[in-house]
Amino acid sequence: MQNRGISLIILLAFALGFLSLGAMAQGGQQGFDKQDLTGVWMFGTGGGGALVDEGIRLTEWSNQEPPWTPQGLAAFNENKPGKGPRRAPPAFGNDPLGGANPVGLARLLEYNRPHETFQFEDKVVQIFEWNHTWRIIWTDGRDLPENPDPWWYGHSIGRWEGDTFVVETVGLDSRAWLDEWGTPASPALRLEERWRRVDSETIEFTMTFNDPGIFAQPWTSDTRTFKLQGPDSPYAEIYEVIFAPIDEQDFNQTIRNPAGGLDP
Amino acid sequence: MKVTDRTCLALLVGFLVVSGPVFAHHGTAISYDRDNPIELEGTVTEWVWANPHARLFFDVTGADGKVVNWGAETLSPGMFARRGYAQDIFELGDEVRLYMYPSRAGSPIGEIDWRESVFVNGEELLPIE
Numbered sequence: 001m002q003n004r005g006i007s008l009i010i011l012l013a014f015a016l017g018f019l020s021l022g023a024m025a026q027g028g029q030q031g032f033d034k035q036d037l038t039g040v041w042m043f044g045t046g047g048g049g050a051l052v053d054e055g056i057r058l059t060e061w062s063n064q065e066p067p068w069t070p071q072g073l074a075a076f077n078e079n080k081p082g083k084g085p086r087r088a089p090p091a092f093g094n095d096p097l098g099g100a101n102p103v104g105l106a107r108l109l110e111y112n113r114p115h116e117t118f119q120f121e122d123k124v125v126q127i128f129e130w131n132h133t134w135r136i137i138w139t140d141g142r143d144l145p146e147n148p149d150p151w152w153y154g155h156s157i158g159r160w161e162g163d164t165f166v167v168e169t170v171g172l173d174s175r176a177w178l179d180e181w182g183t184p185a186s187p188a189l190r191l192e193e194r195w196r197r198v199d200s201e202t203i204e205f206t207m208t209f210n211d212p213g214i215f216a217q218p219w220t221s222d223t224r225t226f227k228l229q230g231p232d233s234p235y236a237e238i239y240e241v242i243f244a245p246i247d248e249q250d251f252n253q254t255i256r257n258p259a260g261g262l263d264p
Numbered sequence: 265m266k267v268t269d270r271t272c273l274a275l276l277v278g279f280l281v282v283s284g285p286v287f288a289h290h291g292t293a294i295s296y297d298r299d300n301p302i303e304l305e306g307t308v309t310e311w312v313w314a315n316p317h318a319r320l321f322f323d324v325t326g327a328d329g330k331v332v333n334w335g336a337e338t339l340s341p342g343m344f345a346r347r348g349y350a351q352d353i354f355e356l357g358d359e360v361r362l363y364m365y366p367s368r369a370g371s372p373i374g375e376i377d378w379r380e381s382v383f384v385n386g387e388e389l390l391p392i393e
Binding site: 081082083087088089090091093095097098129180234235239240241242243244247248250251254255256258259260261 | 290292293294295296312314317319321335337340345367368369370371372373375
């Protein structure tokens with residue numbers, strides 16, 4: 001009888017061990033699904049808008065200087081940002097955001113405000129607080145469009161490579177800067193995002209910029225991490241943040257321009 | 265609503281810790297002299313609750329009796345809301361006392377220095393840091 005009891009305990013221990021291994025295989029310590037990117041996310045470390053330490057950076061995306069083409073460097077120098085090592089009063093700058101224009105996909109993903117991801121059978125949808133916008137990443141097997149119209153947030157398809165969600169985007173409006181610091185784009189820009197959920201709370205993210213008009217070879221960002229915003233986070237809910245032209249013009253006339261020394 | 269509750273203030277500090285610098289996200293920070301904040305006291309003439317940053321205008325009477333209308337860049341409405349504050353933080357006619365980073369260009373514009381307490385009709389409003 002005692003031996004049967006011991007056998008039962010050993011059997012239960014093995015069963016629990018198998019269950020634990022199953023959970024680890026599924027995703028790790030919390031039993032999360034590595035192919036589940038749903039939730040509200042916000043940059044943890046590795047950059048993102050105001051969190052970037054300028055240091056030696058020329059762009060917010062990488063510690064490495066981009067492999068500029070001559071025309072890429074010229075375009076970079078023409079952009080006059082209000083932030084970063086080249087900052088100047090925005091009253092005298094040319095940041096498209098100063099006119100309440102759409103920020104574009106790359107800059108949207110770089111800025112440190114929350115976004116929420118929804119996964120469906122045929123697409124992944126992300127909604128972004130900053131600029132109150134969204135994007136659709138098609139996962140239904142379609143190809144990227146040929147000769148797409150330029151869209152501020154591009155045309156995107158996604159696929160899973162193991163546990164990494166790979167997103168390709170073409171047809172981006174090159175008037176949008178790639179970050180807050182004035183990194184430029186050309187109409188040839190193609191983006192590749194790689195999203196990898198490494199634990200229940202964290203996604204690692206990189207962006208590769210393939211733009212022969214600006215960069216001599218494909219250029220990949222530093223790895224950044226998005227952190228899941230739980231119910232106790234102040235960022236757990238997406239707010240409305242719209243830069244309406246009527247508000248932007250008023251702000252520019254009454255605050256931005258006189259602060260910079262420009263007559264309203 | 266004038267929020268003076270300590271819980272709110274603790275929440276506010278917590279927000280700053282987790283969110284890092286949150287001011288002047290339209291790049292205007294470079295326009296202000298952050299090394300030389302000034303203290304101002306005046307009467308609210310306009311309070312604009314709108315993006316990209318809510319802005320406060322108030323009349324300041326100088327020692328010579330001359331009245332100058334100052335403009336202050338503040339947080340975005342969303343940032344205020346996340347800290348538990350609403351549109352009625354300031355109202356027309358409120359007496360305010362605050363510190364500002366003044367414009368480097370010398371115009372009567374500034375960005376509120378949230379490290380210092382902001383007083384509205386004598387009540388401490390936002391001692392952030």
